[in-house]
Amino acid sequence: MPLNGRGVWRMNSALLEDEEVRRSFEEFLQAQATILDFCGSKLEWWEFTKVWIGRFFKALGKRKQLEKYIAYQQLRRKLDRLVSEGGDSGAISEVKLLLKKYQYDRCASLVLERDYGKHHSPNLFQNCKRSIAIKTISGLRDSTGSLTKSRSGILEVSRAFFEDLLKEKHLDRAGMSSFLDSTPGLENNNPSTSLTSEDNS
Numbered sequence: 001m002p003l004n005g006r007g008v009w010r011m012n013s014a015l016l017e018d019e020e021v022r023r024s025f026e027e028f029l030q031a032q033a034t035i036l037d038f039c040g041s042k043l044e045w046w047e048f049t050k051v052w053i054g055r056f057f058k059a060l061g062k063r064k065q066l067e068k069y070i071a072y073q074q075l076r077r078k079l080d081r082l083v084s085e086g087g088d089s090g091a092i093s094e095v096k097l098l099l100k101k102y103q104y105d106r107c108a109s110l111v112l113e114r115d116y117g118k119h120h121s122p123n124l125f126q127n128c129k130r131s132i133a134i135k136t137i138s139g140l141r142d143s144t145g146s147l148t149k150s151r152s153g154i155l156e157v158s159r160a161f162f163e164d165l166l167k168e169k170h171l172d173r174a175g176m177s178s179f180l181d182s183t184p185g186l187e188n189n190n191p192s193t194s195l196t197s198e199d200n201s
Contacts, residue, residue, distance in 0.1 A: 012061055
């Protein structure tokens with residue numbers, strides 16, 4: 001992601017599952033092909049065209065989301081009316097099911113590729129539970145191999161590990177010299193002499 005400005009845009013590939021969208025995109029590409037003769041090369045044409053492809057799908061995605069939002073609000077009003085008027089339970093269940101589908105569609109991009117790729121559960125709650133279970137540390141083993149599962153124990157094992165990792169250690173000068181001597185490209189400028197000849201202070 002860039003250090004400044006907006007993040008990298010990624011096209012919602014689910015848009016291509018719509019037959020109408022695929023047809024519109026084919027017509028769009030055919031129209032873009034007509035400007036190829038005005039470009040110095042196909043590469044120049046592609047650099048120009050892919051900007052317009054991005055704009056095409058951004059505008060299309062916004063329109064689709066607006067249509068879904070309008071349909072979602074209409075379903076909510078219909079559900080309110082059915083409940084307030086004591087409507088048929090079957091009709092109420094059907095509207096609830098449609099509402100759940102729209103709710104999931106609004107969150108699908110947060111669930112699909114990020115956590116499960118192409119294999120995902122249709123249950124958003126189960127997805128979140130599984131994601132948390134995968135990412136949560138339930139225990140750590142200390143230097144003796146004992147498994148610790150308590151919060152304080154995990155913190156202590158982590159503290160001890162990094163303390164040992166970062167503490168001052170004795171430099172094995174003979175081993176360092178042997179490693180540097182066998183490293184290609186250092187024959188004429190071998191720093192092992194300066195490393196192994198430092199005075200202990």
